[in-house]
Every structure is written in C-alpha cells, then in structure tokens.
Amino acid sequence: MERIVLDDILPFVSKPGRYLGNEWNVVHKDWESAQVKVVLCYPDMYELGMSNLGLQILYSIINQRQDSLAERVYAPGLDMEEILKEKVIPLFSLESKKPLKDFDIIGFTLQHELSYTNILNILNLANIPLRSQNREGKFPLIIAGGPSTSNPEPLADFIDAFVLGDGEEVIEEIIETYKNWSSRLQSAFRNRGSGLLKALAKIPGVYVPSLYEVNYKQDGTIQRMERKGDGIPEKIDKRAVDLETSHYPLAPLVPLIDISQNRLNLEIQRGCPHSCRFCQSQAVYGPCRVRSKKRLLEIAEASLRSTGYDEISLTSLSSTDYPGIEGLIGEFLACFGKNHTSVSLPSLRPDKFSLALAIRIQKIRKTGLTFAPEAGSERLRRLIGKKISDEEFTFTISQAYNAGWRLVKLYFMIGLPTEEEEDIEAIIRLVKEPKTRHKNLNFNITIAPFVPKSHTPFQWLPMEKLTELRRKKDYLSRRLPAQVKGHTVESSFLEAVFSRGDRRLGMVLEKAWEMGCKFDQWKEHFRFPIWEEAFSHCGVDPDFYVYRKRDLEEILPWSHLICGRRKEALIKDSILNNARTSV
Amino acid sequence: MDSIQRVRIEYSKKGPIRYIGHLDLMHTFFRALKRANLPVSYTQGFNPRIKCSFSPALPLGFASEAEYMELYLDKKIDISSSIGNLQKELPEGLTVHNMERLPLFGKSNNVKIKAVAYRINLHQFSGKSTVSPRVSKEDIEGKTRNFLDKEEILLIDKKGRRVNVRPLILSIEMERDWNIRLLLKTRGGFNLNPRIIIKALLGVEKKDLAFVEFTREKFLFW
Numbered sequence: 047m048e049r050i051v052l053d054d055i056l057p058f059v060s061k062p063g064r065y066l067g068n069e070w071n072v073v074h075k076d077w078e079s080a081q082v083k084v085v086l087c088y089p090d091m092y093e094l095g096m097s098n099l100g101l102q103i104l105y106s107i108i109n110q111r112q113d114s115l116a117e118r119v120y121a122p123g124l125d126m127e128e129i130l131k132e133k134v135i136p137l138f139s140l141e142s143k144k145p146l147k148d149f150d151i152i153g154f155t156l157q158h159e160l161s162y163t164n165i166l167n168i169l170n171l172a173n174i175p176l177r178s179q180n181r182e183g184k185f186p187l188i189i190a191g192g193p194s195t196s197n198p199e200p201l202a203d204f205i206d207a208f209v210l211g212d213g214e215e216v217i218e219e220i221i222e223t224y225k226n227w228s229s230r231l232q233s234a235f236r237n238r239g240s241g242l243l244k245a246l247a248k249i250p251g252v253y254v255p256s257l258y259e260v261n262y263k264q265d266g267t268i269q270r271m272e273r274k275g276d277g278i279p280e281k282i283d284k285r286a287v288d289l290e291t292s293h294y295p296l297a298p299l300v301p302l303i304d305i306s307q308n309r310l311n312l313e314i315q316r317g318c319p320h321s322c323r324f325c326q327s328q329a330v331y332g333p334c335r336v337r338s339k340k341r342l343l344e345i346a347e348a349s350l351r352s353t354g355y356d357e358i359s360l361t362s363l364s365s366t367d368y369p370g371i372e373g374l375i376g377e378f379l380a381c382f383g384k385n386h387t388s389v390s391l392p393s394l395r396p397d398k399f400s401l402a403l404a405i406r407i408q409k410i411r412k413t414g415l416t417f418a419p420e421a422g423s424e425r426l427r428r429l430i431g432k433k434i435s436d437e438e439f440t441f442t443i444s445q446a447y448n449a450g451w452r453l454v455k456l457y458f459m460i461g462l463p464t465e466e467e468e469d470i471e472a473i474i475r476l477v478k479e480p481k482t483r484h485k486n487l488n489f490n491i492t493i494a495p496f497v498p499k500s501h502t503p504f505q506w507l508p509m510e511k512l513t514e515l516r517r518k519k520d521y522l523s524r525r526l527p528a529q530v531k532g533h534t535v536e537s538s539f540l541e542a543v544f545s546r547g548d549r550r551l552g553m554v555l556e557k558a559w560e561m562g563c564k565f566d567q568w569k570e571h572f573r574f575p576i577w578e579e580a581f582s583h584c585g586v587d588p589d590f591y592v593y594r595k596r597d598l599e600e601i602l603p604w605s606h607l608i609c610g611r612r613k614e615a616l617i618k619d620s621i622l623n624n625a626r627t628s629v
Numbered sequence: 630m631d632s633i634q635r636v637r638i639e640y641s642k643k644g645p646i647r648y649i650g651h652l653d654l655m656h657t658f659f660r661a662l663k664r665a666n667l668p669v670s671y672t673q674g675f676n677p678r679i680k681c682s683f684s685p686a687l688p689l690g691f692a693s694e695a696e697y698m699e700l701y702l703d704k705k706i707d708i709s710s711s712i713g714n715l716q717k718e719l720p721e722g723l724t725v726h727n728m729e730r731l732p733l734f735g736k737s738n739n740v741k742i743k744a745v746a747y748r749i750n751l752h753q754f755s756g757k758s759t760v761s762p763r764v765s766k767e768d769i770e771g772k773t774r775n776f777l778d779k780e781e782i783l784l785i786d787k788k789g790r791r792v793n794v795r796p797l798i799l800s801i802e803m804e805r806d807w808n809i810r811l812l813l814k815t816r817g818g819f820n821l822n823p824r825i826i827i828k829a830l831l832g833v834e835k836k837d838l839a840f841v842e843f844t845r846e847k848f849l850f851w
Binding site: 062302303353 | 646
C-alpha cells in the first residue's frame with residue numbers, strides 16, 4: 047500500500063512532508079501482533095498537530111505496551127482531500143498507511159471548538175459513519191479527549207466516549223477494557239454494542255454520552271439528564287495524574303518539516319496557581335502540579351540526546367509561577383547552554399520578575415517576548431483575576447526595551463463582563479504610554495473577544511453582542527499605534543455557541559459540514575454565512591447559547607461533568623450578583 | 630572557539646525523504662549532527678548557527694546521489710567512526726557515502742561547480758501519464774535530436790524572464806530502461822531546474838511529469 051499511496055499522491059500535494067510518517071523517533075510496530083491498534087488524531091493541520099504535547103505523551107504510552115500500537119493522522123490539506131476523493135483512497139494513518147477503519151480505536155483530541163467540522167470530515171474521509179448509532183458492526187471505537195471535553199455535548203452524537211482530564215492513566219484503562227471485551231467477542235462484531243460502552247462508562251473520567259438521555263423544557267433549557275440503565279455514574283469526575291511519576295516521552299517525535307512549535311516542549315507544571323475568572327484552562331488542566339527540578343533535568347537530558355533539538359521550551363499555563371523557576375532556568379542554562387541549546391518561556395505575565403527571567407534566557411538566543419495583560423484597565427484586570435498594575439506593566443515594558451527588545455507581543459480581550467468605554471480607552475493608553483518614551487518600540491497586538499466558558503465563574507454570563515465587539519475591535523485597530531491581529535469576531539461567536547452548547551447542536555454541525563464548512567479556525571476557510579444558514583435550516587437559534595444569561599438554578603449541558611471547582615465555589619467566585627460593584 | 634578542521638560529507642537522498650525540501654533537510658542534518666555529538670563549530674553572534682554549507686538546493690521530489698555538506702569542527706574527529714555515528718542518526722533515505730578532510734581555509738566547493746548531471750527516468754511516464762498518449766523511445770529520441778538542433782531555446786524562468794537555455798544544455802542522451810541523461814551547465818551560480826528542460830523537450834505540462842523520476846547524479850567541478 048505504501049508505495050502506491052505515496053507515489054500516486056505526493057507529487058500533487060503541497061507540503062508532501064506532512065504525509066510521510068518518517069519523523070525521527072517514529073514508531074513502526076508490527077501490525078499483526080498488536081491486539082489493540084489505536085490511531086491518534088489531531089483534527090487540524092499537521093504543523094499544529096505535531097506541536098501538541100498531549101498526543102506525543104499518549105503515542106509514547108501506547109507504543110510502550112506490548113499488546114498495542116499507536117499511529118497518527120492529521121487533517122489532510124484541501125489538496126490532499128481532493129486527491130483522496132478522486133482516487134477513492136480512504137484516509138490512512140501516517141505510520142503503516144492503513145485505512146483508519148482498520149484500527150480498533152480512533153482517539154481525537156479536542157483542542158478547540160472550531161475543529162469540530164474537521165472531525166466529521168475526517169470520519170467521512172475514512173468511510174466511517176458520522177453518528178455513533180450508525181456505526182453498528184465493524185467500525186472502530188471513537189473516543190475523544192482534550193480541553194474541549196469540558197463541554198463535549200455538541201459532539202455527543204458522533205463520539206462514543208469522552209475522556210475528562212489527564213489522559214496518561216485512563217488511556218491504558220480504556221485499552222485494557224477494550225482488550226478484555228474484544229477477546230470475548232467474535233471478530234465480526236469485535237467492538238460495538240452497548241456492552242463495551244457500559245464497561246467503558248465504569249472507568250473514572252470516561253463519559254459515554256449515549257448512556258444518558260437529555261430532556262428539554264419548553265423554553266429550551268434542560269429539564270433533566272437521565273441515565274439509561276444501572277451502574278452508570280450520575281456525575282463524571284475528570285482525571286488528574288501525579289505529574290512527577292506520570293509517563294513522559296523521552297524520545298518524542300521530531301518532524302522533518304517545519305511546524306509551529308519546532309522545539310523540545312518540556313511541561314514543567316500542569317494547571318495554574320492563579321484562578322483568573324475567565325480562564326477555562328485552569329479548570330481543565332488543574333489542580334496545579336509541578337515536576338521536580340531533578341525529574342525535569344533527567345527528561346531534558348534524555349530528550350535532547352534523542353531529538354537533537356537546540357531549543358527547550360519550559361511550558362505550562364504560567365511558567366514563571368513554577369516554584370523556584372529562577373533556579374530551574376539557571377540550572378538548564380548551566381547544563382545545556384554550553385551545547386548551544388537555548389531555553390524559552392511561553393507567554394509571560396507582564397511583571398518585573400518574569401521579565402528578569404526573560405532577560406536571563408535571552409543571553410543564549412534572542413527569543414520573542416509575549417505578554418498577556420488581557421484587559422486595559424487595572425479595575426478590569428482585577429475583576430478577571432489578572433492582578434497587574436498599570437505601573438508595573440509600564441515599568442516592565444520599559445525594562446524590556448532597555449534590555450534590547452524592540453517588538454513585544456500583547457494579548458487583550460474585549461467584551462469582558464462590566465467592560466465600559468473607559469476600559470477600551472485604557473488599552474489604548476496602556477499601549478501608547480511606553481511608545482511615547484521609546485520611539486523604536488513596536489507592539490504586535492492580538493485582540494480576542496471574551497468567550498464565556500464552561501466550568502468558570504463566568505459560565506452563566508452572556509457574551510457581548512457581535513455588533514459591539516466589532517465596533518470595539520475596529521475602534522482599537524484604528525486607534526492603537528500597532529499592528530492589530532486576531533480572529534474574526536464571528537469565529538468567536540461560533541466558539542461561544544459550541545463551548546456552552548448542548549446536543550441539539552449536533553445536527554447544526556453536521557449540516558454545516560455538509561454545506562462545506564471545515565478548518566473553521568482558519569480565517570481563509572471560515573464561512574460564517576454558511577453557518578448562519580445551517581442554524582436556520584436546523585431551526586436552532588445560536589443566540590440562545592451566546593447571549594442568554596443563565597439562571598444559577600439552570601441545569602447546564604455540562605452539569606454532570608465535574609471539572610475543577612464545583613458549582614458552589616464558582617458561584618462564590620462569580621460576579622453575577624454584584625456585576626457593577628468593585629471586586 | 631576557532632574551527633580547526635573542515636570536512637566534506639557526501640550523501641545520497643532517496644525514497645520518501647526526497648519530499649523534504651532543502652531548508653527542512655538542513656535542519657534535519659543539524660539535529661542529526663547534534664545527536665551524533667560531533668564537535669561542530671558555531672557562528673558567532675546573537676543567533677549562533679552550525680558553521681557549514683550545503684550543496685545547491687535540490688528541487689522537492691528529486692532524488693540525489695551527489696549531495697554534500699562542508700562542515701567546520703572545533704575538534705579533530707576520526708573520520709571512519711564519525712561516518713557511522715552520523716549515519717545512525719540520519720532518517721531513512723539519507724545515506725552517508727564518504728567523509729573527507731578539506732583544507733580549513735579555502736572556498737566552498739559550491740563556487741567551483743561547473744555542471745550538474747541528472748538522470749531522468751521516464752518509465753512511469755511512458756505508461757502512467759493520464760494526459761499525454763503513450764510515447765515510444767523513438768519519439769523521444771526524435772524529439773531530443775530536434776531539440777539539440779535548435780540554436781535557441783527560450784524558456785520562462787521563475788522570475789518571468791525569457792532565457793535562452795540552449796547554451797546551458799551540454800548533452801541529452803537517451804539510454805536503456807527509459808533513462809535520459811542530462812548534463813546542464815551552471816552559469817554564475819545559477820542552476821537550471823531540469824524539470825523545465827524535460828517539460829520543453831517532451832512538450833508536456835508540469836503535471837504530466839508527476840511520475841517522472843529525477844535523480845541528481847553528479848556535480849562536475851573543473
């Protein structure tokens with residue numbers, strides 16, 4: 047198959063390197079001797095998918111097992127898709143070039159809501175029926191994990207089982223359960239049927255949506271969520287592993303073509319010590335856990351040797367909060383700097399301490415500087431939980447300038463709860479002030495609309511109206527003395543629909559995909575008018591999900607999923623009842 | 630640290646890895662050198678880079694039996710064991726054939742390249758091409774004669790300029806097994822992509838050449 051596929055296809059596609067499956071450290075296992083064959087799928091471009099750490103971890107865990115193999119697939123480019131269709135070749139895995147249909151388990155990662163159409167597209171290219179109920183017989187078990195499982199309901203019709211939280215342990219439990227189940231069955235009926243699904247539902251952190259029935263009230267809100275049968279959990283708690291002892295790949299895949307994060311990603315901390323009220327990641331990846339310096343040095347040494355990378359990124363949601371981060375960086379520079387390996391940090395908090403660290407690592411290689419103040423005014427930053435004063439921000443920027451940086455990337459949100467015109471003006475002031483003193487200083491600014499997310503204290507709040515968001519963004523683009531970037535506000539609207547949506551969105555998703563939507567995260571592919579048509583065709587009002595203020599008593603689509611803080615804690619931290627007062 | 634040795638590493642590029650472009654291949658080599666723990670030299674400055682130069686870029690999809698890189702080293706290395714060490718760290722399809730010492734100072738071989746030899750296999754093209762009808766060897770031989778008889782062959786280059794490529798074609802020979810051997814002269818560091826010659830020779834579109842196998846066989850220095 048391999049020769050045929052590659053030579054027939056690759057001369058006709060752009061970036062053929064995406065489809066070779068010959069990355070350094072790639073694992074090719076014997077197909078026949080693996081009892082459980084898993085294909086891991088990042089439903090977006092190769093360059094993004096290969097940068098994802100979670101899949102690298104799972105790939106390594108599964109391939110370490112004697113009884114299993116893991117391969118990979120990414121969303122094929124549009125030119126590739128066309129050729130697959132034209133030549134009637136089903137979508138295949140990168141390693142063995144086997145059709146996806148031949149695997150036992152397909153595992154998707156849900157990184158963001160705008161990738162959902164790609165999941166349907168991939169299933170379709172693999173000749174697999176989209177809806178779980180139509181996959182009777184010999185089709186792979188379809189599971190999904192990743193941050194967007196915090197509210198997976200819009201995908202409930204398509205995915206057999208969701209995994210909540212960390213995947214390191216639960217993936218092995220799923221494989222065990224699958225293995226036990228399939229060995230008892232005839233091969234012709236190896237993996238379907240509710241028996242397997244019921245067995246999976248017993249694994250902590252696994253949510254099998256088809257075992258629950260949702261009833262809706264007249265007004266469209268949820269009446270109740272009913273379990274179909276005994277032994278099915280009422281609530282599903284997300285999984286969290288002990289980070290220090292959990293598996294970490296020491297020979298991660300190294301791509302042969304350039305990707306978005308082309309470096310060694312070293313996860314130093316999972317979760318975040320802060321509780322910014324807008325932030326869902328904190329809930330999804332929490333509680334905050336660290337890897338010890340000793341363990342990190344071990345991992346770094348082994349993986350630098352196995353990969354040949356010349357840059358290590360110390361990743362986490364907020365790396366400068368790692369206890370003893372200065373010592374950690376010092377030791378990394380001492381150990382690896384002499385071998386021309388640089389150390390980098392992802393987006394920083396705009397404070398003096400973080401900058402001092404950035405200055406330190408800059409000595410090895412000039413790295414970019416990225417700050418995320420999120421809001422323009424001190425008041426609003428306090429309210430969302432980012433406690434940085436104007437003064438500290440300005441001082442930090444000046445220091446950065448003095449240290450030699452001329453381009454600083456900034457992230458802001460618009461449409462935050464209680465936001466007034468003066469908060470928008472404050473963004474302009476905050477950016478202009480350092481520019482008056484440092485003529486050569488340039489900013490690259492990303493503006494994103496605030497999208498209320500599940501499992502945050504803001505989960506009950508409406509999103510700001512599109513017209514207002516558009517106006518604010520245009521205003522800022524005109525007024526800010528900088529290049530302003532960001533997704534279209536319409537794509538944030540769609541994100542808002544799906545992040546707090548329910549199962550009725552499944553038909554909208556399917557319709558939009560049928561009408562040609564895919565790669566919605568990409569500006570050049572995102573077609574909002576088609577989405578609007580899909581909503582109206584299905585008789586679903588997107589505003590219901592986006593602009594409606596939820597009652598605290600309402601059963602939310604994700605009420606049965608426990609992810610981080612419980613409802614009571616969220617209410618206590620919410621500003622719902624004292625919206626205009628200072629916090 | 631100052632470099633104390635310069636070596637030339639000769640390698641071939643075959644199989645699926647020929648779909649990895651020049652820049653990506655360089656990074657693949659840099660990582661392999663690092664894994665192999667060779668004492669490579671780095672450039673000075675803010676962005677230290679491995680001190681080396683590669684043979685001229687090979688078009689995406691081409692195989693090659695003639696690639697090389699010239700590498701500066703901070704320490705003297707044992708050539709024969711270094712070949713093995715590096716080979717272990719290279720992905721499938723990249724094979725080191727030879728490593729030899731070069732004078733530490735002196736120009737890169739790239740400036741001495743006078744001609745490049747290519748082998749073009751039309752075997753797949755003859756039967757598989759969907760657009761053009763099957764061609765015979767006699768057709769191609771005839772076309773080659775006509776082609777070489779011309780004094781001027783004007784082709785459009787990447788920048789849209791009309792260039793007479795005839796003086797750059799030193800020879801075209803049809804051989805057994807549907808192989809064409811093509812020898813192209815380089816001029817002022819300019820390497821003509823043999824694809825456009827073959828396209829003009831056969832009078833076909835670029836997409837018709839999808840199943841034609843191009844191999845760079847040799848650099849000629851004189």
